[in-house]
Amino acid sequence: SSVSRTYPTQEWSLHSFDMGRPLGKGKFGRVYMVRTKAAPKYILALKTLYKSELVKNKVEKQTRREIEIQQNLRHTNVLRLYGFFHDEKRIFLMLEFAAQGELYKQLSKHGCFSERRSARYIDQMTDALIYLHGKHVIHRDIKPENLLLGMNGELKIGDFGWSVHAPGLRRMTLCGTLDYLPPEMVEGKEHNEKVDYWALGVLTYEFMIGAPPFEDRRSVNNTYARIAKVDLKFPPTISSDAKDLISKLLVYDPKQRLPLKDVLRHPWIVKYRPKAAAPDGA
Numbered sequence: 001s002s003v004s005r006t007y008p009t010q011e012w013s014l015h016s017f018d019m020g021r022p023l024g025k026g027k028f029g030r031v032y033m034v035r036t037k038a039a040p041k042y043i044l045a046l047k048t049l050y051k052s053e054l055v056k057n058k059v060e061k062q063t064r065r066e067i068e069i070q071q072n073l074r075h076t077n078v079l080r081l082y083g084f085f086h087d088e089k090r091i092f093l094m095l096e097f098a099a100q101g102e103l104y105k106q107l108s109k110h111g112c113f114s115e116r117r118s119a120r121y122i123d124q125m126t127d128a129l130i131y132l133h134g135k136h137v138i139h140r141d142i143k144p145e146n147l148l149l150g151m152n153g154e155l156k157i158g159d160f161g162w163s164v165h166a167p168g169l170r171r172m173t174l175c176g177t178l179d180y181l182p183p184e185m186v187e188g189k190e191h192n193e194k195v196d197y198w199a200l201g202v203l204t205y206e207f208m209i210g211a212p213p214f215e216d217r218r219s220v221n222n223t224y225a226r227i228a229k230v231d232l233k234f235p236p237t238i239s240s241d242a243k244d245l246i247s248k249l250l251v252y253d254p255k256q257r258l259p260l261k262d263v264l265r266h267p268w269i270v271k272y273r274p275k276a277a278a279p280d281g282a
């Protein structure tokens with residue numbers, strides 16, 4: 001039953017952990033690197049959510065859904081939620097520790113990524129989305145800020161705060177960037193998992209160019225207008241393969257967007273996919 005899934009995992013409390021360094025600030029509280037006291041000594045990220053903050057922002061239900069969804073996901077490119085517990089003031093999420101940290105910090109440090117690095121991230125992102133959509137989960141908030149990097153630089157979707165079971169109708173006013181919104185959400189229409197296809201196109205563009213395609217730093221309304229018009233322009237630095245893939249995802253009609261399995265087969269993705277290690281003795 002759903003109660004069991006959202007019922008706090010009994011055996012955990014703050015006393016179960018040795019506290020490590022702070023990793024940064026999450027939306028509703030700090031995140032700490034911690035280690036379980038009992039062997040085997042697991043390293044985890046402990047994300048605190050202040051209940052008062054959740055109430056103030058009217059996101060209790062959304063948070064419960066985020067926990068329920070993420071707890072049931074098992075994929076190498078999706079950050080694991082191992083469990084949670086709470087005290088009178090806070091909810092604590094026991095999350096997988098992503099050793100190489102926040103992807104958006106790498107993006108802002110480098111300005112933009114090479115085509116090889118971008119293609120490898122999009123390959124992994126597409127794998128994760130195929131998995132999520134297979135479980136009828138729409139992410140709805142794909143952007144660099146929600147992505148982390150594992151020990152070997154592998155991509156991890158780290159936040160499910162806006163995910164829903166498909167199809168969704170957004171009731172809440174959206175906060176944060178509009179840059180990733182597809183036309184159907186800008187126009188407040190019913191939407192389905194194809195919103196993640198659009199966001200994948202925006203992410204691909206932003207990785208290689210360092211800014212999202214429809215951004216207008218002067219006016220939000222103009223960003224809306226550019227999205228609704230699919231006012232897509234490429235700088236000359238972008239390869240034709242990359243332009244081809246992005247142009248097949250940033251399509252107004254959700255039904256015309258390139259299916260994810262065809263993204264995995266796209267020349268731009270295949271070209272940069274790491275060759276499988278030759279079998280031993282080969």
Ligand SMILES: CC(C)NC(=O)[C@H]1CCC[C@H]1Nc1nc(Nc2ccc(C(=O)N(C)C3CCN(C)CC3)cc2)ncc1C(F)(F)F
Nearest residue numbers: 023024025026031045047095096097098099101146158159
């Ligand atoms: C997706 C979501 C929206 N984002 C988040 O939750 C953010 C909010 C704060 C941190 C992060 N949350 C997580 N971060 C990690 N790993 C991590 C983070 C930062 C560094 C790092 O660069 N420093 C400490 C550096 C080290 C160098 N100095 C100079 C600056 C800080 C290294 C490893 N693992 C799991 C999580 C998670 F998600 F489980 F909580």
